[in-house]
Amino acid sequence: MCKILVAALLLVLSTVMNGGRLIRIPAQTDSDFSAIRNTGYEITAGSRAEGWVDVLVDHRFVDETMQKYPEAKLLPLDWSELVPTTDSNEMGFYYGPNENAMFWATLAETNDMVDTPTSYGTSFEGRDLEFIRITNAPAGAPAILFTALTHAREPGSNSVVIDWAQWLTTEYGSDTMATFILDNAQIYIIPIVNPDGYEYNNPEGGNQRKNMNFTTPVASDGIDLNRNYSYMWGYDDIGSSADPYDGTYRGSAALSEPETLAETIWIDSIEPLGGFHYHTYGGYLIFPWGYINSPTPDQSTFESWGNQMAAENGYEVGRAAQILYPVNGDAVDWSYGESTHEPMLFFTPEVDDDGFWGSQNDTTLIVTNNLECRYMNKLLCMNLLSMVGIEEATSTQFDGTVMELSLGSNPVSAVLNYTVSGAVPTSMSVLDVTGRIVAVPADGNWVIPANLQNGIYFLQAEIGNGSRFLSQRFTILR
Numbered sequence: 001m002c003k004i005l006v007a008a009l010l011l012v013l014s015t016v017m018n019g020g021r022l023i024r025i026p027a028q029t030d031s032d033f034s035a036i037r038n039t040g041y042e043i044t045a046g047s048r049a050e051g052w053v054d055v056l057v058d059h060r061f062v063d064e065t066m067q068k069y070p071e072a073k074l075l076p077l078d079w080s081e082l083v084p085t086t087d088s089n090e091m092g093f094y095y096g097p098n099e100n101a102m103f104w105a106t107l108a109e110t111n112d113m114v115d116t117p118t119s120y121g122t123s124f125e126g127r128d129l130e131f132i133r134i135t136n137a138p139a140g141a142p143a144i145l146f147t148a149l150t151h152a153r154e155p156g157s158n159s160v161v162i163d164w165a166q167w168l169t170t171e172y173g174s175d176t177m178a179t180f181i182l183d184n185a186q187i188y189i190i191p192i193v194n195p196d197g198y199e200y201n202n203p204e205g206g207n208q209r210k211n212m213n214f215t216t217p218v219a220s221d222g223i224d225l226n227r228n229y230s231y232m233w234g235y236d237d238i239g240s241s242a243d244p245y246d247g248t249y250r251g252s253a254a255l256s257e258p259e260t261l262a263e264t265i266w267i268d269s270i271e272p273l274g275g276f277h278y279h280t281y282g283g284y285l286i287f288p289w290g291y292i293n294s295p296t297p298d299q300s301t302f303e304s305w306g307n308q309m310a311a312e313n314g315y316e317v318g319r320a321a322q323i324l325y326p327v328n329g330d331a332v333d334w335s336y337g338e339s340t341h342e343p344m345l346f347f348t349p350e351v352d353d354d355g356f357w358g359s360q361n362d363t364t365l366i367v368t369n370n371l372e373c374r375y376m377n378k379l380l381c382m383n384l385l386s387m388v389g390i391e392e393a394t395s396t397q398f399d400g401t402v403m404e405l406s407l408g409s410n411p412v413s414a415v416l417n418y419t420v421s422g423a424v425p426t427s428m429s430v431l432d433v434t435g436r437i438v439a440v441p442a443d444g445n446w447v448i449p450a451n452l453q454n455g456i457y458f459l460q461a462e463i464g465n466g467s468r469f470l471s472q473r474f475t476i477l478r
């Protein structure tokens with residue numbers, strides 16, 4: 001039994017890795033099911049109750065299948081399907097330097113919304129420092145930035161941005177939020193801030209955290225890039241070190257390293273509203289200030305957004321000194337404190353990976369981490385773009401009637417429009433994240449009370465005196 005299952009899985013996986021895709025086709029009745037099977041498709045899963053069938057289709061027949069079933073939906077690729085198909089993976093299920101190059105080049109080639117990786121400078125050892133832009137927004141749309149691998153031994157940060165780019169591009173056009181984000185923002189990604197250190201750690205997963213400048217201007221084992229940014233650089237010896245062989249050596253001067261200098265000049269040129277500087281590990285969501293344990297003028301925003309974004313994954317939210325230890329000369333302090341335009345609202349998520357290289361042979365944990373961070377990424381974009389109510393409509397079937405709760409067009413500011421179709425609700429209520437009722441809307445144009453705090457809420461329709469509930473999440477931001 002086990003062997004058969006494993007053999008079947010390997011077969012499916014090998015097809016997928018050779019370019020197959022899973023397509024979800026609506027199917028309600030027995031004849032729908034058998035019609036699809038009789039066409040010769042390989043059915044991988046299905047639910048009569050929910051009315052769908054998944055088929056595995058060779059990449060050559062994907063377009064044809066989508067035309068044949070206009071209501072069908074291309075399912076996003078799973079991590080295991082995204083793993084590069086080279087004979088020997090560089091870093092297990094993490095993407096190594098060459099696999100990154102291949103992934104981003106292919107994504108750009110196959111998707112009009114993705115620009116070819118572009119250089120913003122050169123590393124100490126002469127490698128290109130590259131960013132990728134993904135957007136379908138008009139020129140001048142706000143920028144949002146995601147970075148990874150500032151510390152070279154934290155590959156779980158790179159997995160997250162790969163998954164994020166893959167999800168955005170795959171779900172564009174079918175997922176409301178992916179579509180909204182790419183239609184309204186320019187998403188920038190730096191997948192490897194420290195390419196020299198990452199190459200040094202390739203392929204076995206070394207312990208190099210800092211960059212590879214071992215010589216200038218003094219002998220060292222590298223400079224910690226995340227202590228080399230210029231805001232409050234070297235503020236004290238607690239948040240960074242003056243010892244060239246310490247793990248948090250800040251270098252001889254602010255922005256002394258080509259990696260940080262080029263990155264900051266480039267970031268100031270795109271002026272992002274904010275973003276995430278991804279690190280691993282521990283499961284934290286850190287915001288400025290890092291150099292002292294004091295709030296910034298935007299403390300309430302950082303705190304409110306942080307708590308919302310970590311509501312599902314349980315990451316610990318706060319300033320560096322509250323969670324771990326103070327940090328000076330890091331990227332979030334620079335982004336908030338020293339940019340040449342409006343303060344950029346950046347966080348440092350420490351992905352909840354199993355150590356630095358712990359998931360090298362474990363796709364399950366990488367996928368879990370990616371999903372948890374994908375949710376944070378979505379909410380961050382939504383918050384930065386000041387948008388409300390862009391969830392998909394929720395629907396359910398009851399006694400043969402489809403009932404749907406949908407939110408009105410966006411952006412929503414003071415009034416939340418909603419409709420319930422298929423049934424007349426017995427009552428409507430607004431719940432907070434703890435399930436407490438905070439308001440009872442009377443009609444479909446609910447005026448959001450001025451005293452309702454920013455955050456995530458649920459609009460709930462009760463149908464048939466408690467026999468059915470439909471619930472739709474939305475966010476209030478002012």
Ligand SMILES: [Zn+2]
Nearest residue numbers: 151154279280
């Ligand atoms: Zn780090």
